Amino acid sequence: MTVAMSRLRKFIAFCSALLMAFCLAAAAGETFIKLFLSDGTPITIELAVTPIERELGLMFRDRIEPDQGMLFVFETEDRSAFWMFNVKFPIDILWLDAHKRVVHIAAGVPPCPREPCPSYPPPTPALYVLELKSGQAAAHKIKVGDRLDFILPKPLK
Numbered sequence: 001m002t003v004a005m006s007r008l009r010k011f012i013a014f015c016s017a018l019l020m021a022f023c024l025a026a027a028a029g030e031t032f033i034k035l036f037l038s039d040g041t042p043i044t045i046e047l048a049v050t051p052i053e054r055e056l057g058l059m060f061r062d063r064i065e066p067d068q069g070m071l072f073v074f075e076t077e078d079r080s081a082f083w084m085f086n087v088k089f090p091i092d093i094l095w096l097d098a099h100k101r102v103v104h105i106a107a108g109v110p111p112c113p114r115e116p117c118p119s120y121p122p123p124t125p126a127l128y129v130l131e132l133k134s135g136q137a138a139a140h141k142i143k144v145g146d147r148l149d150f151i152l153p154k155p156l157k
Contacts, residue, residue: 038146048072059086064133072129081121084112090134095126
């Protein structure tokens, strides 16, 4: 076999593995976007769009990095309460209205390894909820009224 043929086979194998990984991620329902915090810092956000994705959230994960988060997308604005059952680390929870403005922040929400767990509702309706590593809201000086920028993919699941 020639060197060129060997390289071509390796390239095809690499492309096949990459395509398979992409298909598996798509089948798992994982969608990631960039979100820009109010100070302009970009972070990678995993979307939680379906009822099952929103129910699981960050449960059972070992950690979240400072440049990561999860954005819960709801069909209508509501006072959606969150709890920390089976989440292993503290987080900041930010509720955003339809204009992507922060309407409430619960900072440093502790994990809850077993029930009963307290719930954390916002005082006003929100369309989106953003979960970040604990301390990130303060580190980026995010406050109520700030706008966060992101573009959702079309169509959502």
